[in-house]
Amino acid sequence: MIAMPEPDRAVLARRAEIVAALRTIVPGEGVIDRAAELSAFECDGLTAYRQPPMVAVLPGTTAQVVEVLRYCAMNGVKVVPRGAGTSLSGGALPLADGVLLGMGKFNRIREVDVANRCVVAEPGVTNLAITQAVEGLGLYYAPDPSSQIACTIGGNVAENSGGVHCLKYGLTTNNVIGVELATIEGELLRFGGKHFDASGYDLLGAIIGSEGMLGVVTEVTVRVLPKPPGARALLIGFASVEGAGACVAGVIGAGVIPGGMEIMDKLAVEAAEAFVHAGYPLDAAALMIVELDGCEAEVDALVAEVEAIALENGATSCRSSRSERERLLFWAGRKAAFPAVGRISPDYYCMDGTIPRREIGRVLRRIEAMEGEYGLRCANVFHAGDGNLHPLVLYDANKPGELDRAEAFGSAILRLCVDVGGVLTGEHGVGVEKRDLMDTMFTEIDLAQQQRLKCAFDAGGLLNPGKVFPQLCRCAELGRMHVSGGALPFPDLPRF
Amino acid sequence: MSTFTPSDARETAETVAWAAAEGRALEIVAGGTKRGLGRPMTTEHVLDVSRLAGVVTYEPAELVLTVRPGERLAAIAAALEAEGQMLAFEPPDWRQLLGSSGEQTLGGIVACNLSGPRRLRAGAARDFVLGFSAVNGFGETWKAGGKVVKNVTGYDMAKLQAGAYGTLSVLTEITVKTTPRPATSCTLALAGLDDEAAIAALARGLNSPFEVTGAAHLPARSARRSGVGAVAGGAAAVTLLRLEGPPASVAWRADALEALLGRAVRLGDAETRAVWRELGAVAPLLGPGRRVVWRLCPTPSRAASLAGACRAAFDSAEVFYDWGGGLVWLALDQAEAADDGGAARVRAAIAGMGGHATLIAAPDSIRAATPVFQPEERGVALLGARVKRGFDPRAILNPGRLREGL
Ligand SMILES: Cc1cc2nc3c(=O)[nH]c(=O)nc-3n(C[C@H](O)[C@H](O)[C@H](O)COP(=O)(O)OP(=O)(O)OC[C@H]3O[C@@H](n4cnc5c(N)ncnc54)[C@H](O)[C@@H]3O)c2cc1C
Ligand SMILES: Cc1cc2nc3c(=O)[nH]c(=O)nc-3n(C[C@H](O)[C@H](O)[C@H](O)COP(=O)(O)OP(=O)(O)OC[C@H]3O[C@@H](n4cnc5c(N)ncnc54)[C@H](O)[C@@H]3O)c2cc1C
Numbered sequence: 001m002i003a004m005p006e007p008d009r010a011v012l013a014r015r016a017e018i019v020a021a022l023r024t025i026v027p028g029e030g031v032i033d034r035a036a037e038l039s040a041f042e043c044d045g046l047t048a049y050r051q052p053p054m055v056a057v058l059p060g061t062t063a064q065v066v067e068v069l070r071y072c073a074m075n076g077v078k079v080v081p082r083g084a085g086t087s088l089s090g091g092a093l094p095l096a097d098g099v100l101l102g103m104g105k106f107n108r109i110r111e112v113d114v115a116n117r118c119v120v121a122e123p124g125v126t127n128l129a130i131t132q133a134v135e136g137l138g139l140y141y142a143p144d145p146s147s148q149i150a151c152t153i154g155g156n157v158a159e160n161s162g163g164v165h166c167l168k169y170g171l172t173t174n175n176v177i178g179v180e181l182a183t184i185e186g187e188l189l190r191f192g193g194k195h196f197d198a199s200g201y202d203l204l205g206a207i208i209g210s211e212g213m214l215g216v217v218t219e220v221t222v223r224v225l226p227k228p229p230g231a232r233a234l235l236i237g238f239a240s241v242e243g244a245g246a247c248v249a250g251v252i253g254a255g256v257i258p259g260g261m262e263i264m265d266k267l268a269v270e271a272a273e274a275f276v277h278a279g280y281p282l283d284a285a286a287l288m289i290v291e292l293d294g295c296e297a298e299v300d301a302l303v304a305e306v307e308a309i310a311l312e313n314g315a316t317s318c319r320s321s322r323s324e325r326e327r328l329l330f331w332a333g334r335k336a337a338f339p340a341v342g343r344i345s346p347d348y349y350c351m352d353g354t355i356p357r358r359e360i361g362r363v364l365r366r367i368e369a370m371e372g373e374y375g376l377r378c379a380n381v382f383h384a385g386d387g388n389l390h391p392l393v394l395y396d397a398n399k400p401g402e403l404d405r406a407e408a409f410g411s412a413i414l415r416l417c418v419d420v421g422g423v424l425t426g427e428h429g430v431g432v433e434k435r436d437l438m439d440t441m442f443t444e445i446d447l448a449q450q451q452r453l454k455c456a457f458d459a460g461g462l463l464n465p466g467k468v469f470p471q472l473c474r475c476a477e478l479g480r481m482h483v484s485g486g487a488l489p490f491p492d493l494p495r496f
Numbered sequence: 497m498s499t500f501t502p503s504d505a506r507e508t509a510e511t512v513a514w515a516a517a518e519g520r521a522l523e524i525v526a527g528g529t530k531r532g533l534g535r536p537m538t539t540e541h542v543l544d545v546s547r548l549a550g551v552v553t554y555e556p557a558e559l560v561l562t563v564r565p566g567e568r569l570a571a572i573a574a575a576l577e578a579e580g581q582m583l584a585f586e587p588p589d590w591r592q593l594l595g596s597s598g599e600q601t602l603g604g605i606v607a608c609n610l611s612g613p614r615r616l617r618a619g620a621a622r623d624f625v626l627g628f629s630a631v632n633g634f635g636e637t638w639k640a641g642g643k644v645v646k647n648v649t650g651y652d653m654a655k656l657q658a659g660a661y662g663t664l665s666v667l668t669e670i671t672v673k674t675t676p677r678p679a680t681s682c683t684l685a686l687a688g689l690d691d692e693a694a695i696a697a698l699a700r701g702l703n704s705p706f707e708v709t710g711a712a713h714l715p716a717r718s719a720r721r722s723g724v725g726a727v728a729g730g731a732a733a734v735t736l737l738r739l740e741g742p743p744a745s746v747a748w749r750a751d752a753l754e755a756l757l758g759r760a761v762r763l764g765d766a767e768t769r770a771v772w773r774e775l776g777a778v779a780p781l782l783g784p785g786r787r788v789v790w791r792l793c794p795t796p797s798r799a800a801s802l803a804g805a806c807r808a809a810f811d812s813a814e815v816f817y818d819w820g821g822g823l824v825w826l827a828l829d830q831a832e833a834a835d836d837g838g839a840a841r842v843r844a845a846i847a848g849m850g851g852h853a854t855l856i857a858a859p860d861s862i863r864a865a866t867p868v869f870q871p872e873e874r875g876v877a878l879l880g881a882r883v884k885r886g887f888d889p890r891a892i893l894n895p896g897r898l899r900e901g902l
Contacts, residue, residue, distance in 0.1 A: 113797075114703065115699050115796070115797040116699075116795055116796050116797050117699075117702065117703060137703075138703070138705065139703070159648065160648045160652065162646060166646070170619065170623065171646065171648075173623075173652060173655070174619050174623050183875075183879075187875045189873070189875045189876055189879070190873070190876075191876070193795070193850045193851070194795040194796070194850055194851075195793045195794055195795055195796075195822060195850055195851035195852065196615065196616075196620070196793050196819060196822045196823065197609065197611075197620055197659070197793055198659060198852075199793075199852035199854060199869045199870040199872070200869055200870070200872050200876070200877075200880055200898060200899070201656055201659070201660060201664075201880045201883055201884075201898075202609070202622060202655045202656055202658065202659050202660075203656070203876070203879065203880070203883070204655075205622060205652055205654075205655020205656060205658075206651055206652060206653070206655055206656045208652060208655075209648050209651065209652045210651055210652075226702075226703055226704055226705045226706075227705055228705055228707075229705040229706070229752075249557050252557055252558075252559060253556065253557035255580055255581075255676030255677070256676070257675075257676060294707070294741070294745055295706075295745050295748045295749060295752075296748075297744040297745055297748050298741065298742055298744065298745035298748075301742060301744065301745075354642075354644045354645075354646045354647055355644065356555070356558050356560075356643075356644060357557065357558055358555075358557065358558065383646070386644075386645055386646040387558075387644055387645065387646070388646045421643060421644070422642070422644050423642040423644055423647045423649045424649045425647070425648050425649050426644075426646040426647060426648065427646065427648055428648070429648055430648075430649060430650065434649075438649075438650070441642070441649055441650075442639075442640075442650065443638070443639075445636050445637070445638045446638045446639055446640065446650075447650075448638075449632060449636070449638045449640070449653070449886075449887070450640070450650050450651050450653065452886030452887065453651055453653070453656070453883060453886060454651075455882075455886055456879060456882035456883045456885075456886050457879065457882075468650065478886075479885065479886065479889060481516065481634060481889055481890065
């Protein structure tokens with residue numbers, strides 16, 4: 001288990017006073033301090049880690065958010081923002097000595113601006129609600145995490161979330177054009193807006209994916225896109241995961257960028273089929289779902305091209321959706337894959353590494369071999385087109401030692417991803433879960449530079465500490481310049 | 497004043513570490529096609545990074561290219577074209593606009609976050625930077641991001657580095673995402689629309705499902721300057737919508753778009769390439785006489801009223817629109833623009849339209865006297881200054897290039 005920072009005794013000793021002060025800012029039910037109610041916030045989607053907060057605050061206005069943050073800054077109280085609590089990396093894990101700031105009441109869409117193809121939403125609006133608000137206009141919001149019915153746009157911004165369509169349409173960062181952010185100092189700042197690009201540093205780009213550590217998002221402006229005129233999904237079965245992996249590289253190499261390209265292995269297919277009855281082939285070692293979108297002529301041509309590449313790579317079956325209903329059914333199994341796996345195992349641990357696409361087959365084989373080494377099963381369901389793996393390590397937290405083994409297995413998978421040229425996380429964020437693996441990708445200097453960015457926003461380190469960075473930063477030390485003497489170290493350097 | 501020309505990342509770091517220890521300011525150039533862009537600086541020394549060139553790895557099937565930043569854009573474009581790929585953000589060529597010569601580099605394009613007409617749909621240069629190595633103002637070599645297309649490990653430092661104009665770190669290696677080239681392209685040209693109607697037509701095109709990858713409007717005066725006959729010949733305003741993709745799809749979408757927007761002239765692949773290259777290069781405003789050129793990024797639907805306000809403020813104002821109105825190029829006679837390049841009146845016009853105005857082409861004297869980049873809100877500017885200190889506490893990297901003190 002990864003250790004969280006030691007709680008500040010002085011803050012814990014002042015709990016009653018802090019709760020009372022917060023009640024003057026957020027009246028009524030908005031401040032929660034009873035243990036029974038606090039347990040509702042004790043974990044997010046990374047359920048292996050649990051910690052009730054010192055107090056939970058559910059503000060209803062931006063002014064309250066600003067006041068709460070200002071109070072916390074002045075009193076040295078830590079703050080953990082929370083959206084829907086679906087993070088799979090423990091990003092919203094509370095702190096024993098911290099305020100849990102729930103943004104769920106910010107659930108209104110403020111504006112639908114058709115002429116500029118954007119939607120202005122409060123941070124607690126769910127991802128799906130944005131698409132639903134513009135569906136009637138033939139528009140949609142492209143990033144679509146499988147958790148889209150529950151997760152919030154504020155959480156998406158914090159995690160830079162993806163989904164099955166980000167292969168072609170980008171992650172959150174490519175689709176969010178503005179945010180309003182409350183800083184820990186209690187300033188309300190706007191970054192971006194309805195216009196293109198920043199003038200000055202692209203702080204919007206740095207805020208997206210910052211895991212709640214730079215500020216609290218109080219409003220989000222997203223770009224919405226016209227729905228493609230048509231789309232068809234293919235279900236392609238393979239006798240081996242290598243074949244499926246090679247097919248991915250083949251499709252991308254041929255210059256086809258599908259709307260989505262996902263792979264599920266046999267275990268995931270069985271679980272999803274039993275749950276959703278999507279008509280998945282149960283005999284395949286790996287199942288690929290490819291979605292091709294565009295006008296009819298284009299979709300026809302792309303379907304033929306992808307089918308041909310699939311056959312070259314040893315596809316054993318191939319079905320094309322014949323109706324919109326069937327297309328959605330093909331996806332339903334994929335989108336429900338995590339809960340489906342949840343039905344066949346008491347607990348699962350979801351990993352999120354990205355690898356170069358050419359390594360998919362080899363890495364999946366290696367993971368299979370590791371199942372034996374760790375004595376745990378692993379189901380794979382992932383964004384193949386991006387090379388973004390989601391190995392789901394199955395375990396039972398009630399069996400002694402299984403959680404530790406699951407974590408060790410997960411770490412081994414992530415190290416493998418980095419070894420083959422990949423990264424620790426493609427879309428779920430570092431959070432608590434991958435915090436102590438950061439040194440597999442980054443040097444101390446790399447991490448120090450990232451923390452200096454954090455220092456610019458939150459010099460006191462009060463926002464979501466204990467996440468992302470293996471060591472808490474001390475901003476004064478990081479800012480110090482180590483002067484190494486004045487002589488030009490290489491007099492032979494050509495100058496002219 | 498000396499010019500340092502390090503040949504690799506280590507020498508770059510040593511040079512910067514020396515400059516940091518001595519507190520000597522460096523102007524980073526890769527040769528200098530964009531030296532006339534941004535605020536003029538008075539730096540003691542020049543750090544010429546053009547020897548940091550060459551392709552490190554290019555894996556077409558992964559859509560990933562890693563180069564040293566001094567690699568010339570033309571060479572990169574040729575290497576990608578040979579594999580049927582491209583940089584989707586369509587880096588523009590501003591050499592004529594800025595009156596410079598030489599070759600552009602990827603480092604310069606990324607440092608300035610410059611994107612062409614396809615930015616509208618594909619994203620900006622910043623959206624394609626997957627990772628990089630760099631030397632910060634402490635003289636430390638550091639890296640961020642990765643070499644895969646999807647990655648959220650740590651803060652997204654690439655966004656910050658793109659568009660920082662070399663004021664945060666010196667890039668020593670850049671990894672970008674490449675994109676398959678469309679098989680063909682076509683442009684629909686609608687004649688004779690006034691600005692307001694044109695922006696509305698572009699919005700209808702962009703809201704349609706027909707995947708418009710370029711949306712521009714040239715009022716009559718700037719249309720006449722086009723080298724493409726079908727655009728210049730009509731002596732009228734021209735509204736342009738670009739479609740790209742497989743031939744059958746492009747043809748189908750062109751029909752559908754014409755049914756939506758009314759009769760249009762169609763430009764084929766070669767003319768399409770030519771006209772959008774011109775637009776990226778701001779060629780329609782490169783008229784005779786001494787001019788200053790502004791780049792305005794308003795809320796797209798406000799573009800025509802913004803242009804109207806500029807015309808009301810300046811007799812010499814001439815504009816054209818790109819990005820469906822999200823980009824308005826404005827040229828003014830230098831004499832009428834006066835000492836501040838017209839900044840006071842231009843920024844008064846864009847105030848309230850949500851967006852920013854950047855003075856792109858103007859003599860050094862004007863760019864020294866007036867904020868080239870849109871002044872930021874106080875809190876944001878303060879934060880920006882703190883960010884700068886976290887990368888370059890002694891302000892030795894391109895100091896003052898973005899704004900005074902940054
Ligand atoms: C079944 C399941 C499927 C999933 N599928 C996907 C998927 O396909 N793709 C994907 O990318 N993710 C997926 N996720 C992960 C998760 O849904 C996303 O990370 C999501 O963006 C989290 O949103 P949330 O509102 O639940 O945020 P939380 O879990 O509440 O918080 C996540 C992080 O955001 C911060 N935060 C929340 N709100 C704010 C705010 N207003 N201001 C500042 N910081 C804030 C928190 O501090 C925390 O660090 C899945 C999760 C589950 C449980
Ligand atoms: C006649 C001529 C011939 C040349 N021939 C060659 C040749 O054969 N091979 C070759 O490799 N080069 C050659 N060069 C140099 C090459 O042209 C330059 O690299 C290029 O002109 C400058 O790049 P740029 O205009 O894109 O960026 P610049 O205008 O130099 O820079 C734009 C901005 O980006 C910043 N910037 C640039 N690089 C970095 C970086 N690495 N990190 C951070 N910020 C950065 C700058 O400080 C500036 O703010 C030649 C130049 C000339 C004038």
